[in-house]
Amino acid sequence: MRLPIPTEQVRHCRQLAASIAGGVQDEISPLSTVSVERSLLRLVGIEGSNQESVPLVNCFIDQLTGQRVLEDGALYWLSNAILATGETPQGIAERVGARSLDLVRLPRQPRRAIENHCRGIVQDALVTLLGKRRRRREMEESLARTTSPWLYVIVATGNIYDDIEQAKAAAEQGADAVAVIRSTAQSLLDYVPEGITTEGFGGTYATGANFRLMRGALDEASRQSNRYVRQVNYCSGLCMAEIAALGVLEGLDILVNDALYGILFRDLNMIRTMVDQHFSRYLLGLFDTTIVTGEDNLIKTIDAFEEYPIVLVSQFINEQLAKNAGMREERIGLGHAAELDPALEDSFLKELVQAQLVRQLFPRSPVKFMPPTRYKSGNIFFAHVLDTLFNLVAVWTDQAIVLLGMPTEAIHTPYVQDRYLSLESALHVRRAAGSLGQEVRLKPNGQGAARACWLLARTEESLTRIAEEGLWNSLASGAFSAIKRARRGGRGYDGVFRKGHFYLNPFLDREVVRRARRKVAQNTLPGAIELPGAIELPGAVV
Amino acid sequence: MSEERPFIRPYGDRLNDGAVQLSFSLPISLSARSREAAKSIAGRLGLEQIRLVSALDLGNGFSFYILYGATTVEIDDQAIHLTEVERPLLDFWRINQLLEFELKKRVTVVGATIGTDAHTVGLDAILNAKGFGGESGLERYPQFRVVNLGAQAPPDEVLEAAREQRADVVLVSQVVTQRNAHLENLSLLAEMLEAEGLRQDLLLICGGPYIDSQVALEVGFDAAFGPGTTPLAVASLIVEELLRKAQ
Numbered sequence: 102m103r104l105p106i107p108t109e110q111v112r113h114c115r116q117l118a119a120s121i122a123g124g125v126q127d128e129i130s131p132l133s134t135v136s137v138e139r140s141l142l143r144l145v146g147i148e149g150s151n152q153e154s155v156p157l158v159n160c161f162i163d164q165l166t167g168q169r170v171l172e173d174g175a176l177y178w179l180s181n182a183i184l185a186t187g188e189t190p191q192g193i194a195e196r197v198g199a200r201s202l203d204l205v206r207l208p209r210q211p212r213r214a215i216e217n218h219c220r221g222i223v224q225d226a227l228v229t230l231l232g233k234r235r236r237r238r239e240m241e242e243s244l245a246r247t248t249s250p251w252l253y254v255i256v257a258t259g260n261i262y263d264d265i266e267q268a269k270a271a272a273e274q275g276a277d278a279v280a281v282i283r284s285t286a287q288s289l290l291d292y293v294p295e296g297i298t299t300e301g302f303g304g305t306y307a308t309g310a311n312f313r314l315m316r317g318a319l320d321e322a323s324r325q326s327n328r329y330v331r332q333v334n335y336c337s338g339l340c341m342a343e344i345a346a347l348g349v350l351e352g353l354d355i356l357v358n359d360a361l362y363g364i365l366f367r368d369l370n371m372i373r374t375m376v377d378q379h380f381s382r383y384l385l386g387l388f389d390t391t392i393v394t395g396e397d398n399l400i401k402t403i404d405a406f407e408e409y410p411i412v413l414v415s416q417f418i419n420e421q422l423a424k425n426a427g428m429r430e431e432r433i434g435l436g437h438a439a440e441l442d443p444a445l446e447d448s449f450l451k452e453l454v455q456a457q458l459v460r461q462l463f464p465r466s467p468v469k470f471m472p473p474t475r476y477k478s479g480n481i482f483f484a485h486v487l488d489t490l491f492n493l494v495a496v497w498t499d500q501a502i503v504l505l506g507m508p509t510e511a512i513h514t515p516y517v518q519d520r521y522l523s524l525e526s527a528l529h530v531r532r533a534a535g536s537l538g539q540e541v542r543l544k545p546n547g548q549g550a551a552r553a554c555w556l557l558a559r560t561e562e563s564l565t566r567i568a569e570e571g572l573w574n575s576l577a578s579g580a581f582s583a584i585k586r587a588r589r590g591g592r593g594y595d596g597v598f599r600k601g602h603f604y605l606n607p608f609l610d611r612e613v614v615r616r617a618r619r620k621v622a623q624n625t626l627p628g629a630i631e632l633p634g635a636i637e638l639p640g641a642v643v
Numbered sequence: 644m645s646e647e648r649p650f651i652r653p654y655g656d657r658l659n660d661g662a663v664q665l666s667f668s669l670p671i672s673l674s675a676r677s678r679e680a681a682k683s684i685a686g687r688l689g690l691e692q693i694r695l696v697s698a699l700d701l702g703n704g705f706s707f708y709i710l711y712g713a714t715t716v717e718i719d720d721q722a723i724h725l726t727e728v729e730r731p732l733l734d735f736w737r738i739n740q741l742l743e744f745e746l747k748k749r750v751t752v753v754g755a756t757i758g759t760d761a762h763t764v765g766l767d768a769i770l771n772a773k774g775f776g777g778e779s780g781l782e783r784y785p786q787f788r789v790v791n792l793g794a795q796a797p798p799d800e801v802l803e804a805a806r807e808q809r810a811d812v813v814l815v816s817q818v819v820t821q822r823n824a825h826l827e828n829l830s831l832l833a834e835m836l837e838a839e840g841l842r843q844d845l846l847l848i849c850g851g852p853y854i855d856s857q858v859a860l861e862v863g864f865d866a867a868f869g870p871g872t873t874p875l876a877v878a879s880l881i882v883e884e885l886l887r888k889a890q
Contacts (some may be wrong), residue, residue, distance in 0.1 A: 478870070
């Protein structure tokens with residue numbers, strides 16, 4: 102099934118998005134943020150917190166901020182400290198956390214020596230992490246191939262141990278990806294909490310420890326079901342870059358990562374968010390991790406029929422920003438949701454057209470298709486009907502990742518049986534309607550085609566306007582969802598700084614990355630990378 | 644002599660058959676024993692003629708059951724005491740007229756879903772111009788000034804907005820009521836408004852599909868709305884209460 106859309110117009114939309122994203126890039130390139138710097142410290146192996154439970158990476162950055170020398174960057178001061186003391190990054194961070202080491206008062210080493218040492222540390226970190234990623238890919242490839250679309254479910258008990266039990270059940274029931282819902286207001290915290298969550302509200306914190314526990318459980322479930330089960334978490338928020346780093350460290354497969362979500366829905370500062378999203382996406386791209394964007398949030402706040410073009414606008418911009426950060430299209434999962442009012446005539450056809458349009462506009466993107474939520478009520482039976490129709494749209498238009506709706510969506514976070522019923526419906530539709538998209542065509546001059554052209558024309562208009570105004574001004578004037586944000590307003594602006602003369606971040610250095618990649622390819626991996634248990638060879642392909 | 648009251652029972656397809664439909668999971672794998680356990684639970688709930696119509700293994704040591712049964716419980720619905728009073732509804736014009744000429748002011752409504760609740764569908768249905776159920780939302784009324792704080796506003800932000808905007812009405816929507824988290828937030832907000840001396844000048848209203856209006860009143864709200872509430876119902880109540888307060 103194809104919609105007849107003018108390719109020239111699509112190309113123009115992409116050009117406009119490139120010009121919008123380019124305008125952002127010019128301004129953010131000379132900037133870094135406290136959370137980008139903390140993510141660098143995490144990548145070179147610093148973890149844990151001090152006696153007052155402040156994460157060591159925060160202690161480190163706070164000390165530099167306090168002394169007004171953060172402009173040189175965390176890695177500059179860390180490398181200097183290593184050369185001056187001979188201690189490990191972790192050892193230095195612990196002493197900073199205990200207030201027994203003043204980074205700035207250590208004897209300053211020659212700049213060349215600092216740079217060389219820093220490149221060495223970063224290259225080692227890259228080799229370890231790239232090696233780990235490669236092992237994970239090998240494990241994935243050793244298991245039976247997953248049928249498309251991937252069925253994505255959430256667990257949200259607030260206790261990571263309960264989440265694990267539910268995730269294992271979901272994996273057995275046929276889930277391909279499991280997202281652990283994050284504690285609700287974590288996006289507003291300017292630090293990543295430490296440790297294991299057992300009493301979170303609305304979810305568990307995104308922490309290294311929680312990630313690790315769930316990863317172990319899903320790897321076990323993957324081997325048991327001979328099907329790779331992907332782990333998903335969320336990094337949008339003030340710690341976007343830092344959680345991306347944790348995702349890389351702990352082997353997550355998919356991270357929810359939206360360039361605009363924090364600005365629009367969390368009132369995070371736009372400059373801070375743009376700098377953070379850029380580095381977080383750079384990292385995820387480097388480690389071949391998939392991102393999914395959050396346009397579903399946008400759809401929920403607008404009239405999903407009349408104002409739908411703004412969703413496409415956001416997708417074009419998200420795509421371009423991610424590409425500017427070095428991501429390839431195959432890893433940029435744009436968000437999309439089916440939120441039309443079921444009272445509309447032909448709402449099914451309209452959803453079908455919108456879903457197909459997104460698929461055609463972004464053919465290589467593993468689009469994440471999200472289920473109806475807005476018009477669900479306590480009527481769980483009707484909610485199940487809505488979800489089944491949604492599943493049909495997803496299979497028909499060959500979406501890559503389908504987040505399954507729950508019959509109890511409007512009532513509570515899913516019970517174990519809710520997830521089962523959803524998977525049962527989705528598996529049925531995938532089996533029953535898998536070839537539908539290849540067999541059925543839309544009328545070339547029907548209402549579907551007309552709708553698609555209308556949507557694309559409005560999208561082009563909006564993108565033109567935003568390209569003229571620039572993204573910052575458009576955010577300020579309420580171009581998205583009528584939400585207005587001031588350039589220097591919102592949370593986190595004080596965490597943005599201009600990179601100084603000595604600033605160092607070899608993770609961005611192509612030569613360092615190339616050398617690390619070559620080392621990994623030559624299989625000179627430092628130390629054994631542990632994956633729980635033995636990896637079985639593929640059995641009978643299902 | 645008292646009139647004979649009709650008692651009612653759940654209805655399937657015959658009057659007084661007491662038909663009840665039930666589903667739940669157990670944290671054990673499916674087996675002959677687990678099936679009996681499920682029926683036993685239905686029995687302990689007081690159901691009779693229990694039929695286990697579906698039993699499914701959910702994996703990882705969980706199983707799911709769908710059962711039917713009959714209850715002998717019967718209720719006199721006339722004897723039930725209602726806390727949510729059914730009010731007569733005013734219409735759009737009458738509401739604006741009363742506000743403009745009787746109350747003689749434009750009413751400021753500050754609305755939010757508070758705490759961790761991200762569901763704004765109910766709030767938007769009442770406040771956004773688009774409205775709900777064929778009725779315009781409060782934004783569309785010339786005599787209402789709406790300040791919609793949206794999702795997940797912390798109670799102190801609501802309080803600040805109420806103060807800054809000189810709110811006449813604070814409207815809180817709560818959809819997520821799991822583990823009674825909403826009660827904590829609702830009572831916290833009521834207490835904070837009280838402590839800051841704003842409470843007596845305000846009409847404090849909450850709404851949501853699972854809000855127990857009795858409890859809402861107990862934690863200090865003036866009114867609570869249940870599922871399916873339309874903007875007109877909320878607007879009518881606001882007018883009535885503000886006029887009553889003004890007298």
